[in-house]
Amino acid sequence: xxxxxxxxxLVRAGxxxxxxxxxxxxxxxxxxxxxxxxHIVADRIQRALSAVPVTPPALTAASPHLYAASGREAIxxxxxxxSLGELILPLPAGESGRQLIEEHRRADVLRASGFEPRHRxxxxxxxxxxxxxxAEAIAEGLGLPFFVVRYDALIxxxxxxxxxxxxxxxxxxxxxxxxxxxxxxxxxxKERGDTHETGEIKRVVSFLLMQLDQLPSYxxxxxxxxxxxxxxxxxxxxxxxxxxxxAPRRSEIAVFLDRIMSGWKVAPALSVSKIATxxxxxxxxxxxxxxxxxxxxQILGLGEVSVDAALTMELDLWTKRVTPxxxxxxxxxxxxPTPDATS
Numbered sequence: 001x002x003x004x005x006x007x008x009x010l011v012r013a014g015x016x017x018x019x020x021x022x023x024x025x026x027x028x029x030x031x032x033x034x035x036x037x038x039h040i041v042a043d044r045i046q047r048a049l050s051a052v053p054v055t056p057p058a059l060t061a062a063s064p065h066l067y068a069a070s071g072r073e074a075i076x077x078x079x080x081x082x083s084l085g086e087l088i089l090p091l092p093a094g095e096s097g098r099q100l101i102e103e104h105r106r107a108d109v110l111r112a113s114g115f116e117p118r119h120r121x122x123x124x125x126x127x128x129x130x131x132x133x134x135a136e137a138i139a140e141g142l143g144l145p146f147f148v149v150r151y152d153a154l155i156x157x158x159x160x161x162x163x164x165x166x167x168x169x170x171x172x173x174x175x176x177x178x179x180x181x182x183x184x185x186x187x188x189x190k191e192r193g194d195t196h197e198t199g200e201i202k203r204v205v206s207f208l209l210m211q212l213d214q215l216p217s218y219x220x221x222x223x224x225x226x227x228x229x230x231x232x233x234x235x236x237x238x239x240x241x242x243x244x245x246x247a248p249r250r251s252e253i254a255v256f257l258d259r260i261m262s263g264w265k266v267a268p269a270l271s272v273s274k275i276a277t278x279x280x281x282x283x284x285x286x287x288x289x290x291x292x293x294x295x296x297x298q299i300l301g302l303g304e305v306s307v308d309a310a311l312t313m314e315l316d317l318w319t320k321r322v323t324p325x326x327x328x329x330x331x332x333x334x335x336x337p338t339p340d341a342t343s
Contacts, residue, residue, distance in 0.1 A: 128285030
């Protein structure tokens with residue numbers, strides 16, 4: 001949100017006597033000043049805000065309702081631990097991630113020339129290939145809180161309820177620099193031209209676009225989808241960075257396996273390239289699950305199961321696992337036979 005809009009909102013909240021709106025707007029204004037390295041002004045706003053008396057709620061007030069009014073209940077804060085260098089990313093995504101971090105670290109240099117750092121990123125690609133990890137790595141690189149949106153607390157069943165919760169969510173994140181992550185973004189950013197969708201979903205998409213436009217640059221929004229074709233075309237245009245995270249090649253899975261197994265006390269005799277070949281076409285998440293299964297089997301063996309034995313047993317189970325491709329192949333492609341006339 002622009003500084004002028006924050007000032008107008010501040011005046012409106014003060015004139016209406018809305019203490020909650022006054023506090024959230026003042027905090028957003030302080031965060032905006034701090035993001036511009038105007039720390040003295042930000043500190044003065046915070047001190048002035050702390051001097052505003054806050055009337056304690058009545059003992060009969062419902063605390064869950066008061067808590068919900070903040071928008072905080074719609075996000076889950078996760079400690080960001082992964083760094084960008086730990087991820088195996090295609091060149092465009094890796095370079096764009098590093099550029100994004102540099103733009104925010106040196107935002108004052110950009111602002112001196114009239115530019116703001118980019119802060120809206122859209123990730124698309126099949127599941128399990130690093131979209132959530134990419135968002136976490138951006139938060140870790142910038143040293144910012146990592147907020148993951150909870151759709152169960154965001155999407156309501158009544159008319160206008162989702163928009164109201166979205167407004168509270170965005171009002172909350174404006175109060176501090178952070179990384180806001182929307183997983184499965186197509187759940188709320190679907191194509192408005194879809195005739196199967198209700199008018200409520202279309203209103204949610206329109207409101208979401210408006211909120212994205214008004215977000216300040218110190219809030220980095222990362223949205224991820226497995227079905228980019230389902231997103232509204234206007235949603236695509238709102239994001240300054242649009243990155244693809246495709247399924248990994250076998251050589252990339254081998255590098256990923258090598259990173260994991262190099263930390264084991266005893267390395268398997270089978271090479272990582274052969275293991276990757278036996279695993280077939282898998283995502284990074286599936287490769288990680290496989291490695292963890294091998295270690296679990298070995299640990300529970302209490303020294304009687306070697307890493308090679310555990311690996312062999314898990315590879316055998318891996319070839320027998322159920323996959324969506326197998327389920328689709330087992331579905332009948334033709335109508336069932338007609339009953340025998342003599343029966």
